[in-house]
Amino acid sequence: MIRNILLLVGAALLVVGFAVSFSQWGSGAQPWGQLLGDNFWFARTLPFSLGFAVILGYWRAANWTDGTARRSDGAIRRFARSTIVLHAVAGIALVALVATGGWQYLKGLLDAETPIYMGTVYRIHYIAATVLIIVSVTLATDWLLRGENALGLAGGQRMRAWRGLSHELPRPIGHLLGYLMGMNMQRPGPATEQFTFYERAVSFPTWNLAIGLIIITGVIKAMRYIYPIPGDVLYWTSAAHVGAGVLLALKVLDHLRYVLAPSRWPLMTAMWTGWIPEGYVRRFHPAWYARLETQPTTHTVVTPPPAAQPIRAGSAGGAAS
Amino acid sequence: MRVVWALIGILFGLLCIYAGYLFFTAGIGAKLLQKGIYLQAPPILGGLALMILALPLIWNCVRLLTVRTERY
Numbered sequence: 001m002i003r004n005i006l007l008l009v010g011a012a013l014l015v016v017g018f019a020v021s022f023s024q025w026g027s028g029a030q031p032w033g034q035l036l037g038d039n040f041w042f043a044r045t046l047p048f049s050l051g052f053a054v055i056l057g058y059w060r061a062a063n064w065t066d067g068t069a070r071r072s073d074g075a076i077r078r079f080a081r082s083t084i085v086l087h088a089v090a091g092i093a094l095v096a097l098v099a100t101g102g103w104q105y106l107k108g109l110l111d112a113e114t115p116i117y118m119g120t121v122y123r124i125h126y127i128a129a130t131v132l133i134i135v136s137v138t139l140a141t142d143w144l145l146r147g148e149n150a151l152g153l154a155g156g157q158r159m160r161a162w163r164g165l166s167h168e169l170p171r172p173i174g175h176l177l178g179y180l181m182g183m184n185m186q187r188p189g190p191a192t193e194q195f196t197f198y199e200r201a202v203s204f205p206t207w208n209l210a211i212g213l214i215i216i217t218g219v220i221k222a223m224r225y226i227y228p229i230p231g232d233v234l235y236w237t238s239a240a241h242v243g244a245g246v247l248l249a250l251k252v253l254d255h256l257r258y259v260l261a262p263s264r265w266p267l268m269t270a271m272w273t274g275w276i277p278e279g280y281v282r283r284f285h286p287a288w289y290a291r292l293e294t295q296p297t298t299h300t301v302v303t304p305p306p307a308a309q310p311i312r313a314g315s316a317g318g319a320a321s
Numbered sequence: 322m323r324v325v326w327a328l329i330g331i332l333f334g335l336l337c338i339y340a341g342y343l344f345f346t347a348g349i350g351a352k353l354l355q356k357g358i359y360l361q362a363p364p365i366l367g368g369l370a371l372m373i374l375a376l377p378l379i380w381n382c383v384r385l386l387t388v389r390t391e392r393y
Contacts, residue, residue: 102340106340106343106344106347109343109344109347109348109350109352109353109364110343110347111352239363242363243363246363246367246370246371249337249340249367249371250367250370250371250374252333253333253334253337253371253374253375253378254374256330256333256378257374257377257378257381260326260327260330260378260381260382260385261381261384261385262381262384262385262388265323265385266393268326269322272322277393278393279392279393280393283393
């Protein structure tokens with residue numbers, strides 16, 4: 001009950017914060033154009049966005065149900081419904097941010113006239129940034145409160161993760177990594193958990209770095225008209241913001257490459273449906289499967305599965321990159 | 322759904338190659354040539370990286386459309 005009231009209070013404060021900022025923006029009291037007005041709107045609503053995201057994360061953690069659901073056909077729930085929604089929203093915001101940020105950067109580099117009014121490009125950028133901040137802080141709060149670390153590496157598991165990663169990567173790259181790390185590649189790799197070693201050791205940490213960097217530098221840049229920021233700091237912050245933007249664009253490319261591989265298509269469909277076939281888990285995520293088999297099933301969903309879709313697979317296993 | 326995502330991936334990959342080309346040519350252009358290596362390096366390296374990383378994505382999407390099916 002209290003958690004629902006808190007969520008309502010957070011949502012109400014968010015709406016009030018947005019409305020007050022919007023009314024000031026539209027009052028004409030300040031001689032700001034659209035671009036500067038939008039910048040102020042974004043900077044002023046940030047505390048409300050952050051506060052709402054923390055409450056939403058708390059609400060999600062408090063309502064979380066432990067355990068893994070199984071469907072009557074054996075399929076295993078890999079992602080919760082709210083995770084699917086948050087991932088989709090973050091993905092759309094991220095693509096909008098990369099597109100609008102790249103547009104701004106290219107316009108400056110090429111010194112070209114743009115067919116789209118730049119104020120509109122920046123407006124989309126600020127709205128997408130607000131959405132990404134809310135989703136990121138919500139997930140971070142939720143995971144911290146629940147101690148969720150399936151995508152991370154627990155302490156003392158780093159060498160195990162490198163070993164697993166070197167076995168997952170294509171043979172030449174994996175063996176080179178193993179050689180550089182001084183590993184005996186004759187030893188079999190550790191069994192894959194819920195997420196592959198590539199996702200845990202490379203992909204997720206890079207996402208954290210890039211999203212964390214782009215949010216911090218973006219907030220500093222947006223605050224420059226409200227709070228005086230030294231020119232040197234602003235210069236390097238802007239450079240880091242652009243660098244993080246390029247890193248995010250590369251990360252989107254790499255993420256799509258990873259999940260659009262034929263052998264990993266079930267992982268992609270799991271991101272939309274939440275369910276992953278039991279046979280796929282047994283074959284490519286044996287450690288997770290073994291753990292699920294020893295745990296009592298929390299509940300079985302008896303609704304009929306969606307129409308079976310043919311799954312295309314290549315020669316590489318699910319864990320190959 | 323698989324075909325839609327494969328086409329989205331191919332389009333996104335081609336767009337990234339074009340954006341990477343624009344970054345690269347801007348980086349070696351006359352305007353940035355005057356501004357030094359620190360301002361030249363990001364668009365040159367970023368553009369090259371965009372073009373190179375787009376290739377495996379396009380390859381995977383083509384394979385997604387063409388390889389044999391397997392059921393689990």
